[in-house]
Amino acid sequence: xxxxxxxxxxxAHFVDTLQQLEAHEVWQRQPFTIVLVDSNTRAYCLxxxxxxxxxxxxxxxxxxxxxxxKNLDMCEHIWESLLAxxxxxxxxxxxxxxxxxxxxxxxxxxxxxxxIPFINIPTTVLAMVDATVGxxxxxxxxxxxxxxxxxxxxxxxxxxxxxxxTLPHEEVLSGxxxxxKHALLSGQEHWDALVAVGPEGxxxxxxxxxxxxxxxxxxxxxxxLEQGIRKTLNLGHTxxxxxxxxxxxxxxxxxHGHTVALGMVAELWLSMQILGxxxxxxxxxxxxxxGLYGSFLNIDLSLDNLAELVGNDKKNRxxxxxxxxxxxxxxxxxxxxxSREQLLEALVYLRGSL
Amino acid sequence: xxxxxxxxxxxAHFVDTLQQLEAHEVWQRQPFTIVLVDSNTRAYCLxxxxxxxxxxxxxxxxxxxxxxxKNLDMCEHIWESLLAxxxxxxxxxxxxxxxxxxxxxxxxxxxxxxxIPFINIPTTVLAMVDATVGxxxxxxxxxxxxxxxxxxxxxxxxxxxxxxxTLPHEEVLSGxxxxxKHALLSGQEHWDALVAVGPEGxxxxxxxxxxxxxxxxxxxxxxxLEQGIRKTLNLGHTxxxxxxxxxxxxxxxxxHGHTVALGMVAELWLSMQILGxxxxxxxxxxxxxxGLYGSFLNIDLSLDNLAELVGNDKKNRxxxxxxxxxxxxxxxxxxxxxSREQLLEALVYLRGSL
Numbered sequence: 001x002x003x004x005x006x007x008x009x010x011x012a013h014f015v016d017t018l019q020q021l022e023a024h025e026v027w028q029r030q031p032f033t034i035v036l037v038d039s040n041t042r043a044y045c046l047x048x049x050x051x052x053x054x055x056x057x058x059x060x061x062x063x064x065x066x067x068x069x070k071n072l073d074m075c076e077h078i079w080e081s082l083l084a085x086x087x088x089x090x091x092x093x094x095x096x097x098x099x100x101x102x103x104x105x106x107x108x109x110x111x112x113x114x115x116i117p118f119i120n121i122p123t124t125v126l127a128m129v130d131a132t133v134g135x136x137x138x139x140x141x142x143x144x145x146x147x148x149x150x151x152x153x154x155x156x157x158x159x160x161x162x163x164x165x166t167l168p169h170e171e172v173l174s175g176x177x178x179x180x181k182h183a184l185l186s187g188q189e190h191w192d193a194l195v196a197v198g199p200e201g202x203x204x205x206x207x208x209x210x211x212x213x214x215x216x217x218x219x220x221x222x223x224x225l226e227q228g229i230r231k232t233l234n235l236g237h238t239x240x241x242x243x244x245x246x247x248x249x250x251x252x253x254x255x256h257g258h259t260v261a262l263g264m265v266a267e268l269w270l271s272m273q274i275l276g277x278x279x280x281x282x283x284x285x286x287x288x289x290x291g292l293y294g295s296f297l298n299i300d301l302s303l304d305n306l307a308e309l310v311g312n313d314k315k316n317r318x319x320x321x322x323x324x325x326x327x328x329x330x331x332x333x334x335x336x337x338x339s340r341e342q343l344l345e346a347l348v349y350l351r352g353s354l
Numbered sequence: 355x356x357x358x359x360x361x362x363x364x365x366a367h368f369v370d371t372l373q374q375l376e377a378h379e380v381w382q383r384q385p386f387t388i389v390l391v392d393s394n395t396r397a398y399c400l401x402x403x404x405x406x407x408x409x410x411x412x413x414x415x416x417x418x419x420x421x422x423x424k425n426l427d428m429c430e431h432i433w434e435s436l437l438a439x440x441x442x443x444x445x446x447x448x449x450x451x452x453x454x455x456x457x458x459x460x461x462x463x464x465x466x467x468x469x470i471p472f473i474n475i476p477t478t479v480l481a482m483v484d485a486t487v488g489x490x491x492x493x494x495x496x497x498x499x500x501x502x503x504x505x506x507x508x509x510x511x512x513x514x515x516x517x518x519x520t521l522p523h524e525e526v527l528s529g530x531x532x533x534x535k536h537a538l539l540s541g542q543e544h545w546d547a548l549v550a551v552g553p554e555g556x557x558x559x560x561x562x563x564x565x566x567x568x569x570x571x572x573x574x575x576x577x578x579l580e581q582g583i584r585k586t587l588n589l590g591h592t593x594x595x596x597x598x599x600x601x602x603x604x605x606x607x608x609x610h611g612h613t614v615a616l617g618m619v620a621e622l623w624l625s626m627q628i629l630g631x632x633x634x635x636x637x638x639x640x641x642x643x644x645g646l647y648g649s650f651l652n653i654d655l656s657l658d659n660l661a662e663l664v665g666n667d668k669k670n671r672x673x674x675x676x677x678x679x680x681x682x683x684x685x686x687x688x689x690x691x692x693s694r695e696q697l698l699e700a701l702v703y704l705r706g707s708l
Contacts, residue, residue, distance in 0.1 A: 076495065079495055079496065079501070083495070083496040083498055084496075107465075111461075111503060113501060113502075113503075114490065114492065114503045114504055114505050115504070136468065138468065141430065141433055141434070141437070142433065142437040142438075148466065149468045150464070150465060150468055151469065312440055
């Protein structure tokens with residue numbers, strides 16, 4: 001069995017069988033167990049969890065699948081359910097699902113009665129390599145992705161790789177985008193290893209998931225509150241978040257990883273202009289990304305809307321655009337100033353590439 | 355000038371003139387200043403603040419006065435205003451007001467873009483001796499007082515005693531109740547000192563406000579997250595919160611301190627039954643409290659509703675009643691088990707005393 005990885009004050013455990021969860025001390029300390037699921041994980045994953053003794057009396061809370069569930073009304077609904085069930089500080093919230101469930105559940109737990117503990121059990125590639133580790137939680141408000149949230153650490157994270165076998169292809173692709181981002185931050189050899197297996201190869205190669213996690217772990221460990229180097233993990237996300245918010249506003253929501261992949265194309269174009277990212281690497285990377293993700297972008301790109309959304313991304317100091325870019329494979333820089341004109345050019349480039 | 359008091363990672367400063375605020379480094383570090391006021395502090399306190407250079411370009415956000423403003427819709431409204439103003443991580447929120455403003459503002463700041471810093475400038479006795487120090491923030495939801503919130507420390511707290519001179523009598527009385535609670539936790543001599551000057555004497559005797567703060571500081575310093583001894587500060591609050599929630603539900607909201615004072619009568623009655631709090635002290639204390647606060651309780655007390663609300667107070671482990679009680683002056687105990695029958699008897703006693 002893969003040894004646990006340490007993030008901040010908690011550990012991410014790899015469990016071959018779900019029975020291994022029962023050994024954790026949290027169930028003794030927090031006897032009131034609540035499980036947050038969405039309609040997918042209720043069908044595909046919850047039945048497996050319910051075989052365990054510690055979940056026999058659990059309160060199950062279900063929310064609709066999809067990023068649009070991450071809103072304040074849903075928080076209110078969950079908080080009212082917790083109050084109705086008289087959940088106190090002896091409760092623990094188990095987030096069983098993808099990044100939407102853990103983002104929402106981590107925020108809900110952090111603000112309920114000034115904080116109850118929570119556990120993440122990620123069921124998607126994206127949630128495993130990104131959302132459930134690193135302590136970022138949040139919801140969308142005012143059309144801005146993750147505009148409300150907390151840095152809030154889980155008690156523990158449990159990875160059970162067989163959950164990934166039930167995922168549709170486009171969900172795997174979404175998680176693969178974050179893995180590709182980790183490779184860009186880490187080095188060419190890591191990139192080549194991912195390209196060699198491709199998105200459908202990663203489930204049979206869990207060592208690549210672990211490799212991604214270790215890239216994230218190393219960066220988050222240096223800067224948990226994103227004052228500096230952690231910003232490099234936002235590569236592709238500044239424009240990616242704008243694409244994701246805009247697609248939600250238009251009622252044609254794109255998956256997070258797909259928008260990050262397309263955001264990386266635009267931000268690597270900026271990297272080439274501003275930091276001299278090599279042109280041949282840009283060609284190879286952007287062609288690969290466009291080949292996998294280009295066809296998902298089925299919305300009209302309003303440059304003004306996107307620039308407005310970029311301006312409201314929380315990674316930006318007000319009244320200027322600040323990006324995390326790449327000097328070369330494995331050499332990220334953060335707090336790179338980008339003018340409005342450069343941003344618009346990058347968006348024009350992306351639009352023209354599709 | 356009174357030296358600053360340290361709470362956790364921040365300090366509470368006493369400023370004789372508001373100009374002294376300008377020396378703080380936060381205005382340099384967080385240049386986007388937002389001031390949260392209610393309709394009272396907008397009229398009586400904000401004009402004084404606006405004389406300062408650092409507030410010249412501040413964004414002013416006003417909310418209605420009163421505890422019923424501490425709700426999730428108001429949070430959403432403020433968050434949307436912050437997004438519309440493109441407030442980023444360079445922003446600081448200044449809470450100018452009583453406990454409602456700092457409870458609401460501290461929560462809003464803590465969850466906006468995963469946390470922006472905030473400053474408290476309390477303008478009531480209650481906010482000075484209680485709400486703005488200790489890092490508790492929160493809003494009311496589902497009829498339960500402070501059910502949603504965060505432990506979230508301000509950057510700094512500024513006490514400017516002349517703000518108290520504009521307060522109506524019942525507001526001063528509300529704050530005086532928390533000062534009386536601090537005296538009960540601290541000792542008979544402290545109690546006698548407060549009774550000697552009475553509620554209207556405290557503004558002319560700021561050393562009594564400082565004495566209260568030091569009691570709170572000593573307790574919070576030992577247990578900032580309320581795992582143990584900090585629970586003693588909840589004396590009067592378990593039943594007090596139920597009274598406050600019930601009065602809001604009935605559309606006749608009582609002030610926080612008034613309900614805490616009445617909650618203390620009921621909880622000292624429990625203290626006498628369960629911990630042997632001396633009968634003669636109980637008589638003296640409860641008569642004093644009932645004399646000052648008894649006439650404010652103008653609602654019908656439904657014992658079932660109150661017991662239900664006590665069961666949902668966050669200081670209670672689910673399915674039992676846990677109270678902070680008093681063995682004698684200056685000798686509090688926490689995690690005292692109280693049966694439903696004892697709780698109902700205490701409420702009957704309170705009802706009969708009015």
